[in-house]
Amino acid sequence: MNRNKLRIGPIWLIAFAVLAPTLGSSASYAEAAPAAGQKIILGTSPDYPPYESVDAKNNGEIIGMDIDIARYIADRLGYKLEIAPMDFNGLIAALQTGRVDFVMSAMSVTDERKKSVAFSDSYYAARNTIVSKKTNGFYSVDQLSGKVVGAQLGSIQDLFADTIPGASHKKLNKIADLIQELNTGRIDAAIVEDAVAIDMVSANPGLTINFLPAEEDDNGYAVAFPLKSGLVDDFNRVLAEMQTNGELQKIIDKWFADMEPSNNGSSGSLNIDFRVLEGYVPYILKGIYVTLLFTLVSALLGLIWGTILSLFKISSIRPLQWFATAYTSVFRGTPLLVQLTLIYYATPQLTGFDIPALLAAGLAFGLNSAAYLSETIRGGIMAVDKGQREAAIALGVPYRKMMARIIFPQALRHILPALVNEFVALLKESSLVSVIGVTELMRRADVVRASTFRSFEALLLVAAIYYVLVLVLTSLARVLERRLRRSD
Amino acid sequence: MINVTDLKKTFGKHQVLKGITTQVDQGEVVALIGPSGSGKSTFLRCLNMLETPTSGTIAIDGIELTNPQTDIARVRQRIGMVFQHFHLFPHMTVLDNITFAPIEVKGIPPEAARSKAHELLARVGLSDKADSYPSKLSGGQKQRVAIARSLAMEPDILLFDEPTSALDPEMVKEVLSVIRGLADSGMTMLIVTHEMKFAREAADTIYFLDDGKLVERATPDSFFTRPQSERAVRFLEQVL
Numbered sequence: 001m002n003r004n005k006l007r008i009g010p011i012w013l014i015a016f017a018v019l020a021p022t023l024g025s026s027a028s029y030a031e032a033a034p035a036a037g038q039k040i041i042l043g044t045s046p047d048y049p050p051y052e053s054v055d056a057k058n059n060g061e062i063i064g065m066d067i068d069i070a071r072y073i074a075d076r077l078g079y080k081l082e083i084a085p086m087d088f089n090g091l092i093a094a095l096q097t098g099r100v101d102f103v104m105s106a107m108s109v110t111d112e113r114k115k116s117v118a119f120s121d122s123y124y125a126a127r128n129t130i131v132s133k134k135t136n137g138f139y140s141v142d143q144l145s146g147k148v149v150g151a152q153l154g155s156i157q158d159l160f161a162d163t164i165p166g167a168s169h170k171k172l173n174k175i176a177d178l179i180q181e182l183n184t185g186r187i188d189a190a191i192v193e194d195a196v197a198i199d200m201v202s203a204n205p206g207l208t209i210n211f212l213p214a215e216e217d218d219n220g221y222a223v224a225f226p227l228k229s230g231l232v233d234d235f236n237r238v239l240a241e242m243q244t245n246g247e248l249q250k251i252i253d254k255w256f257a258d259m260e261p262s263n264n265g266s267s268g269s270l271n272i273d274f275r276v277l278e279g280y281v282p283y284i285l286k287g288i289y290v291t292l293l294f295t296l297v298s299a300l301l302g303l304i305w306g307t308i309l310s311l312f313k314i315s316s317i318r319p320l321q322w323f324a325t326a327y328t329s330v331f332r333g334t335p336l337l338v339q340l341t342l343i344y345y346a347t348p349q350l351t352g353f354d355i356p357a358l359l360a361a362g363l364a365f366g367l368n369s370a371a372y373l374s375e376t377i378r379g380g381i382m383a384v385d386k387g388q389r390e391a392a393i394a395l396g397v398p399y400r401k402m403m404a405r406i407i408f409p410q411a412l413r414h415i416l417p418a419l420v421n422e423f424v425a426l427l428k429e430s431s432l433v434s435v436i437g438v439t440e441l442m443r444r445a446d447v448v449r450a451s452t453f454r455s456f457e458a459l460l461l462v463a464a465i466y467y468v469l470v471l472v473l474t475s476l477a478r479v480l481e482r483r484l485r486r487s488d
Numbered sequence: 489m490i491n492v493t494d495l496k497k498t499f500g501k502h503q504v505l506k507g508i509t510t511q512v513d514q515g516e517v518v519a520l521i522g523p524s525g526s527g528k529s530t531f532l533r534c535l536n537m538l539e540t541p542t543s544g545t546i547a548i549d550g551i552e553l554t555n556p557q558t559d560i561a562r563v564r565q566r567i568g569m570v571f572q573h574f575h576l577f578p579h580m581t582v583l584d585n586i587t588f589a590p591i592e593v594k595g596i597p598p599e600a601a602r603s604k605a606h607e608l609l610a611r612v613g614l615s616d617k618a619d620s621y622p623s624k625l626s627g628g629q630k631q632r633v634a635i636a637r638s639l640a641m642e643p644d645i646l647l648f649d650e651p652t653s654a655l656d657p658e659m660v661k662e663v664l665s666v667i668r669g670l671a672d673s674g675m676t677m678l679i680v681t682h683e684m685k686f687a688r689e690a691a692d693t694i695y696f697l698d699d700g701k702l703v704e705r706a707t708p709d710s711f712f713t714r715p716q717s718e719r720a721v722r723f724l725e726q727v728l
Contacts, residue, residue: 390538391575391634395589395641396565405592409579487579487621 040079040231042070043100045088047450050195050255051106051221054085054439054447056283065255066104066221069123072247073238086357086437090341092116095226097345099354102231103224108156118225120235123248125220126193128157128212131200133182138189139210141165150178150187157191164191174446176455179204195256203276203453272456280448284461287441288469294362294440295427301366302422306373311403313378324374331371337432340364344436361433369426376418380411413484420477424470441465489514489676490535490645495544497530504530506700507544512693514644517671518678519687519708522697523723528680531697532647535678536567548645565593568638572650574630576622582609582633583618586640594641601640608636612666628659632666639670646670648679664690684727688712696720 044066046052052064062083074081084100091107094100095117109119132138138147145166151158153171161169170187172178178190179200192200194211201209223239225231242248277284312324331339344360347353355363384407392402412419431442439447441462448458490512497505504527512518520528533539535546537553537560546553553563577585586605590596596604609615612632622630631651638646648667652660664683668690671677681687687694687708694711696704698719704711715721 385575387571387573387575388577391569391571391577393538394536394564394567394569395637396561396593397589398561398593401592405588406577413579484579487581488623 037078037080039082040074040077040102041082041084041100042067042074043084043086043091043094043103044070044105045091046085047088047447048106048196049199049451052104053451054283056444056448056451057279060283060286065124065251066106068251068254069242069248070102070104070223072242072251073235076238076241077234084437085439087435090436091224093341093345095224097349098226099345099348101225102229102235104221106221107224108220109222113224116227118227118229118232120223120225120232121239122220122222123239123242124252126195128160128191129194129197130189130210130212131178131182131192131197131207132189132210133185133206134208136188137208137210141212144189147188148186150181150190151192152178157193161191174449174455175200175453176449179207179453180455182207200453272460273454274457274461276452276454277448277457277461280452280458281461284441284444284448284458284465287439287444287462288465290358290438291427291430291440292469294358294365294430294433294438295423297358297362298365298369298426298430299423301362302369302373302426303419305366305370307377307408309370309374310377310381313374314381328371328374331368336364336368336429337435339368340433340436343367357433357436357438360436361430361438365426365429365433369422373419373422376415376422377411380415380418381407383414384410409484413481416477416481416484420474423477424473427469427473428466489516489549491545491547492535493545493547495531495534495546496542497527497534497539498542504700505534505541508697508700508702510695510702510705512676512678514676515674516676517690517692518695519691519693520678520680520695520697521682521684521687521723522695522703526697527700528695528697529649532649532678532680535645535647536564536569538569565641566644568641568643568646570631570634570638570646570648570651572653574622574627574634574654576630576634576637578622581619581621582614582625585622585633586637589637590640605636605640608639609633611639611669612636613662626659627655628662631655631659631663635663635666635670644676646675646677648677648681650680650682652681652683682727684712684724696723698723 044052044062046054046062046064048064050064051066052062055061055063062085067083071081084094086094088105091100091103091105092113095103103117107113109122113119130138130141130144138144141164144164147167148170149161149164149167150170150172151161152175153173158171161167170181172181175192175196178187178192181187182190183204183206191212197209201207223235225235239248309324309327312320315321340361343364344355344357347355347360388406388410389402392406397406430440433440434443434446437443445458445462449455452458492508492510495505495508496503506527508527508531520532522528530539534541535553541554544554548563548566551563552558553560576582577588580588583602583605586608587598587601590601590604591598606615606618609618612635614629614632614636617625617629617633622633625633635651651667652663655663660683664686667677667679668686671690679687679691689708691708694704694706694708695702696706696711696715696717696719703717704715704720706716711720712724715724
């Protein structure tokens with residue numbers, strides 16, 4: 001009953017307007033027809049154990065209760081299951097554009113969502129709990145009057161917290177944030193669903209948990225499909241079958257078996273303990289490669305395309321000038337996140353090419369960066385003495401050679417500091433691409449934060465990694481600058 | 489060798505060249521003199537199309553530069569130009585400055601281009617500077633390298649646009665003596681200059697320009713001793 005988030009709203013509206021004519025591509029599957037090994041794609045946001053999480057300590061596979069249920073159903077219907085991890089905010093969009101066939105991600109049924117997607121019957125209903133410091137040990141809603149109560153923004157618990165009489169209500173983005181606020185005493189209690197609460201408490205021994213009375217079962221977790229998907233009935237049939245033959249309960253028991261809060265965390269006063277990262281470090285470190293690859297691709301694309309655009313801008317051909325100016329205006333004038341989302345979701349719809357997330361991210365960032373760089377490069381070219389051009393022309397040097405060998409090397413010297421700034425920004429902004437599920441550093445930190453129920457350690461680790469990467473980048477730039485300055 | 493007919497050039501509303509017609513022979517050394525703003529430099533820059541003439545024609549050995557069909561870059565390879573502010577490529581060594589165009593434009597083998605460059609450096613007295621960067625040279629040295637760079641393309645014509653105006657007085661001589669050496673070797677040259685003594689000694693012909701017109705065209709002797717126009721008389725009074 002968690003994670004009601006629909007923050008993607010405005011972006012999605014735009015994307016929808018573009019794509020609407022081509023929507024509804026998910027074919028309806030003939031009833032009960034054995035799919036005979038056809039693949040079926042599950043979209044999920046693996047940062048919510050025990051429902052779905054990345055098995056970061058082992059091979060990075062996506063595991064969890066939802067995954068097991070999905071596997072069972074796919075099996076029964078004769079499909080081959082493929083899992084597409086992405087941010088929770090991108091799941092609905094992925095359904096609507098047909099990037100995934102169905103979504104299982106501890107997603108609860110809401111009226112809002114029903115407008116965009118179809119839901120199966122609910123397969124699980126969680127209970128709400130109060131998590132608070134052991135010293136407080138709140139066990140009933142009545143005790144929360146006059147207290148500060150936290151909940152995850154947009155979640156069902158968030159709605160519930162609003163109804164607590166006399167309590168003031170603080171909305172936070174992530175479970176890890178709730179833990180932090182509890183520990184620091186900024187909130188007195190948090191309303192959290194049971195499975196999550198148990199893990200929270202296990203990892204944070206200063207906290208305790210008390211179950212609230214069960215609610216009605218009407219908005220439990222359900223499988224989401226594109227509207228009019230023919231899969232709904234098939235899934236409902238198998239879900240009902242799992243209910244009767246006990247399979248569903250078996251899977252639930254498997255993931256909720258360790259419901260007893262175990263005590264493996266530590267309780268320092270600062271509450272930072274890097275031992276919780278044990279086993280996760282290699283998983284996070286692998287993100288360096290993804291982050292660097294992404295930065296390299298987008299920086300190269302930005303540099304090349306930005307150079308071409310800057311040449312357009314200084315050319316005497318009017319349409320080229322107009323194009324470059326309009327391009328810069330649009331890409332600087334709209335949020336990068338919008339561009340990223342549009343490129344990732346629109347490309348398969350418009351071209352039929354199922355663009356990989358990393359490529360889409362590199363493309364979006366490259367195209368965006370090019371807009372900024374084209375201005376920087378144009379400035380650099382203008383700063384080169386006009387006489388250089390004339391000397392080259394007088395020697396009969398053709399345009400392209402003149403630009404490549406005479407003008408650019410000199411312009412580069414002027415703009416190198418600005419270029420380095422841009423690349424540093426790209427490196428750090430790469431954390432944005434976790435939205436479409438690229439598992440770069442930041443995404444991995446979030447996965448680990450979700451898995452460990454600890455907020456600081458993974459963040460501090462990736463902050464340090466980013467810092468080192470930026471240091472390396474800037475010292476490389478300094479070497480390059482020295483090389484360029486040897487003619488002084 | 490060079491035929492210019494009714495050459496006009498307008499910048500915005502300002503007419504800089506008001507119809508110049510002249511002819512330069514092979515091996516002729518022309519000194520262009522006149523008050524500043526008279527159009528000397530613009531005229532020179534039109535000759536290799538650094539400025540596009542507004543009207544009129546320029547032909548080199550019968551090839552019309554002003555014809556849009558003409559491959560200008562090709563013609564430019566035959567016309568060297570030396571600028572007031574040298575315009576050496578600051579990111580290249582002296583040697584690379586000289587060999588760049590021969591290798592990249594003419595396709596001369598690098599080895600041959602380099603040995604030719606050393607020859608030229610010896611000719612302008614800078615053999616020891618081959619591996620220096622321009623920033624390490626004095627103004628006079630820079631201009632001599634610029635001359636060597638132009639010569640490396642083996643041009644038929646050399647244009648000098650106030651080659652000594654940006655130099656400290658003690659460096660003027662070394663540059664002028666290089667130019668004079670070239671004049672003696674039979675190179676066709678047009679030189680915009682304020683050095684009257686040099687113009688008188690080195691040039692075959694003096695062009696006196698004033699207000700966008702070629703007012704006088706005469707031998708140095710006749711120009712400096714018997715200027716025909718009142719404007720030339722006044723100009724010479726001021727500069728001599």
